[in-house]
Amino acid sequence: MSKTILVTGAGRGLGRTLAQRLAGGGDAVVAHARTAAALDGVPHERALIADLSDPASLAGAVAAAGIDRLDAVVHNAGVLNVAAVGEETLEWWQRTLTVNVIAAAELTRLLLPALREARGHVLFLNSGAGLNAAPRLSSYAASKHALKALADSLRAEEQANGVRVTSFYPSHFDTDMQRGLRDQYGAEYDPERAMSTETVAKTIVDLLNPPADMVVNDLRAEPPNPLPIKPRN
Template structure:
């Protein structure tokens, strides 16, 4: 049984991963934006422990987490939370850019920094759930794609830096997944939403479990998952 900290466990891929690991009897730590959401996660995943800190405020993360009990060792840190605001580069204002960069890049970097002692103690894995937009920047998603390209760079540097400590780093690039974010995105672009055409969150969760279970003699540096055949 391992110890795992998950962001974004409230819905979508994060919730599917939390369910899967809970069914396996793993020890879960779940990050929530505030105490109200933390209580909801504890009710949903009995036996889990929670931390409350807002990923939209990366400069306050260390102080917020410093007031709470943290795990002494971590077998994995799973960065699954993310935010998206669609819009052409001509239309996105600085607040939209800053919001996506804060949640999607700066907070994962800061959370990883704070938890590196626990990850080194295991040694554990850091898993960044990226996006197909982290490999190809489509029109209307320039801000989101930029944050995901930056997240890939963060993972690459971290992988090289933490190799000597035994901490392994994986980036997972899912294609379209049937999540609330995907539904909002299709609505924003006026596109029909057909859940059966997308990956199920449970399928991505199964792939992430495979990353966690990969033998210790190697690292899955990057993994791309696409819907369909």
């Protein structure tokens, strides 16, 4: 049966691949991006145009999208900066926590009535950094640890309403963010030793379609032989 699924950050990378896979399977995609132009070529039935760095704008954007019933939301959008604690700027701390956590919390709050109506599913795209913080990833890892806390609290609060909550922790998959991270570290990158966006998107689709008597609360995934993040020789 067709579902209505909102994907944040649908204009590029994993979000675009996921939107394509969902639409190809017959689901109605609500695609989020900062601008309508970013959704050119992305299959979707409705758009949610909003800047996640301005969470106060989300209420108006959700109202404009007219979402009354929602089977799932995939919190995919996020930002990352590589810097030691002693060098990370206040601006990046604020931006990372706002986009990766506060906007996700506010968007979830606004969508809860529609999710409860459908007994829907909230999937948070987390990261290995949400379980173990590496050097020079303090702001990003802190945001992902906070995202885990958000998911855990939401799960406990909404179980009685039939809303499922999943945290998915994929590491080392082939995206612009992973390439940018490696560049900032001055590290080698080999896409052959990373998961593909198609693999990660397929896994998300599977997580959103569990048996009626099961939900996956947490899932950790990585490629069989990931390339370590270390400076080039």
